[in-house]
Amino acid sequence: MKIITKLLDALRLDSAEKSESGLKISSQNTMPDAQTIYFKNGKIYDVYPTDETSWYDAKYLISDGIFYDLEDKKSLASIPVPSFKENNLFEGYGITGSLEYVLKMKAANLRNKGKIEESDCIYKRLHLFMSASDNGYQEKDYLNYSRILLREGRFEEFEAEEKRIKEYLKTVKTCGETFDFYNIKEQLMHKTLSDCKRFGTDYIMMSAHCDCCEECNKLQGRVYSISGKSKIFPKLPDKIRKTGQVHEGCRHHFSAYFFHNDGEDTVFNKMGEHVDAIKASQRPFVDDRSEEEKQNYLDFLKSQEGEKVKKEDEIVYYHLVKKLPDIAPKSFSAYRRMKNSRSKNFLKLVEAAKEYGINIDLD
Known part of the structure; x- marks a missing residue:
């Protein structure tokens, strides 16, 4: 008998024992009657x-040994957030697994089948799984x-959900719970400065x-002195030291640099080429x-923009689709x-929208 068959025999479901969050797998049960996926630590x-x-x-999920029905609202609401321990995207099925x-x-599949409430059960808690996975x-x-x-015209729920998620993200830590979701640049700079001190550079x-x-073009591709005492390299600008960026939305990053002064010290220029660090x-x-x-x-x-x-x-x-279905374009792309x-x-649509308190910006 193949190993996979033995594993499945050990995961039979019919006489499963109830647990607080789902159904605990018993070894005395029959095979699943529909497609089942098996997870351990979120993989x-x-x-x-x-x-x-x-x-x-x-149809079914077995996560860390517990059975859940993926089309039952009560069961969906009880799926716990796993540890996502050793969640390496470069192994196995990557993020798709x-x-x-x-x-x-x-x-999304449940929604396509018209099972909106079941779909909502997943979406309302999905942010918890996303942040725990730390998958960027x-x-x-x-x-x-x-x-x-x-898009479904549930406008009050849309506004409430957007506000709820943005408030939640203020509490989220990323990169191994190291940085605040909305403040990565500044905290990454603090870590880089700490690393420089620790490694003596x-x-x-x-x-x-x-x-x-x-x-950014003036400043990029250089080595900077943190203390400003170097006679070779310019002082790290105060704003960069404080915020970790040249300006809001800056795409540059900073890293510790080890200068050997042996004539072979290099940095990358904007063309991706190695060039002399001092020059x-x-x-x-x-x-x-x-x-x-x-x-x-x-x-x-x-x-x-x-x-x-x-x-x-x-x-x-x-909002136009909801209030003016007869004259609103049939698709968002057509509207644009x-x-x-x-x-x-x-x-004409602009004028009609005003009667319903919908202001269309023409700028």
Whole structure:
């Protein structure tokens, strides 16, 4: 008999014993009657039937030895957040086999089947699994459920959920519970300064890349002296030392640097090339970006602003769908095209929206 068969025989379910959070597996039960996924410490390690290639629509979950029905509201609400111990994304199935990701996909599948309440049960607690997994999720990932509520016209729930998640993220620690979710840059700088002190170096290196702003371009790709006592390297700017960034939204990072003064000390320039650390650090503080780099940076800012406007447009659009279903465009993309073209129909829509207290920004 294959090893997998023996394992499954040991995980039979029918006469399972009840526990506080689910059903504890008993070895005297029959086989699962539907697709079942098996997790330990937040990582998938088996699936039944064994020939299944996708587990995002599994009926049952066995997490750390406890059985849960993934289509039962009470059972879904009782799934505990696992430890995610030794959660290495480079092993096994990567993030696709991590419990929070599988639950997210299951919630979407339930919604597609019209099982909204069951889907909500997962989404309302998904942020707890996401933060515990420490898999590098961004704010927009945490706010996914709130946007779903918006698209479904559940506006009060959308606003409440968005507020709830943003408040929750203020309490979240990332990178092995080392940094605050909303304050990573500053705390990372504090850690880097602490590491420099611990390892006995007075130097910090700033990364470099193309298509940055004027100020960052002047400062990047250099070695800085923390104390300011170096006769070779410039003093680390006070703002960077305090905030860990040149400006809000800065994409550069800083790391400890060990200077050997042997003629072979190098840093990376913005082209990704090794260059002499002393020469790079002592170069003039001037903006030497090409016209192409300057334009690329402006395009980057435009894209960032575009994402902000898109989110605002989405809120307006779904209010229009709710209040003016007969004249609202059939899709969000159609609405944005109409808005960008300032068509006659769009201007009529603007006037009609005012009667319902919906203000469409034309800027």
